[in-house]
Amino acid sequence: MRIHSTILLALFLAGVAALTSGCPGLAPGSRAYRPLPQWEAKFAAQARRGVFPNDVRQKPDGFTNALVAWTGVITNIEYLAAPPPRFVRFTAVHHYFDWIEDISIQRERFFLSPRSEGAFAVQWIAQTPDDQKFVDQFAVGDMLIAYGYPTVVRSSYIGLNPSLNLRAIKAQWYRTDVLDYGRPGEPTKVLRTAW
Numbered sequence: 001m002r003i004h005s006t007i008l009l010a011l012f013l014a015g016v017a018a019l020t021s022g023c024p025g026l027a028p029g030s031r032a033y034r035p036l037p038q039w040e041a042k043f044a045a046q047a048r049r050g051v052f053p054n055d056v057r058q059k060p061d062g063f064t065n066a067l068v069a070w071t072g073v074i075t076n077i078e079y080l081a082a083p084p085p086r087f088v089r090f091t092a093v094h095h096y097f098d099w100i101e102d103i104s105i106q107r108e109r110f111f112l113s114p115r116s117e118g119a120f121a122v123q124w125i126a127q128t129p130d131d132q133k134f135v136d137q138f139a140v141g142d143m144l145i146a147y148g149y150p151t152v153v154r155s156s157y158i159g160l161n162p163s164l165n166l167r168a169i170k171a172q173w174y175r176t177d178v179l180d181y182g183r184p185g186e187p188t189k190v191l192r193t194a195w
Contacts, residue, residue: 028104033097036167043147043165044069052183053094053117053158056150064151070120070160071097071112073176074142074168079126088135090166091121091157092144096182106194110143110174113181114191119157122146122166143169 035044047069056063072092080087095112102109122144126135138144145167148160181188 030100030102033099033101040145040147040165040167043067047147049099050184051150053120053150056153056158057118060153064149066149067147067164068150068160070146070148071095072116072120072144072146073112074138074140074144075119077138077140080123085125085127087123088126089121089123090138090144090146091119092146093119095176097145098179098181098188102194104194108173108175108178108194110169111178111194112143112174112176113179114176115180115182120146120150120160121152121157122148122160122163124163124166138166138168139170141171143171143174145169 033044035041047067049069051063051066051068053070070092072094074090074092076089076091078089078091080089094117096115096117097110097112100111102111124131124135126132146160146163147165148163150158150160152159152161175194177191178194179188180191
């Protein structure tokens, strides 16, 4: 009987540890954004998240060597073939992102602010079938996380060129109407509950 009790106690403690470890789906909570380990993590570790589009507009030459990570919602996808090679341009409206994943009873994990610093654009080569397969995962309305260098300043957008990495997060996983916030250190206002 003592062995049975010991086994039950060990199983109970293992269950408590699993439920309180912050594993998604097991226990609600928030955690720092986790970039995709194989493709995104090295860019996320190097990127300057404190550089925003208006900083680049104010000092166009001041950040050309700064790898930035900008987030937004894709508004347009356009194929450009001339001159070769064939590119895809993704245009997105910037939205502030607190770099937090919220795991709770709601489906969405990412709460972008409705506030913005304007449009930005990224280009990606679409020459090979593998390139096209990568590009096909993006759609208008997706959340975009883009890693690149802000070297192109236009009146209607800032171009991250070159773009080193992109990530699409489908619309069912994010919202822009729950939290209103700006740059780090600015106050956050709850607009509505997420569920």
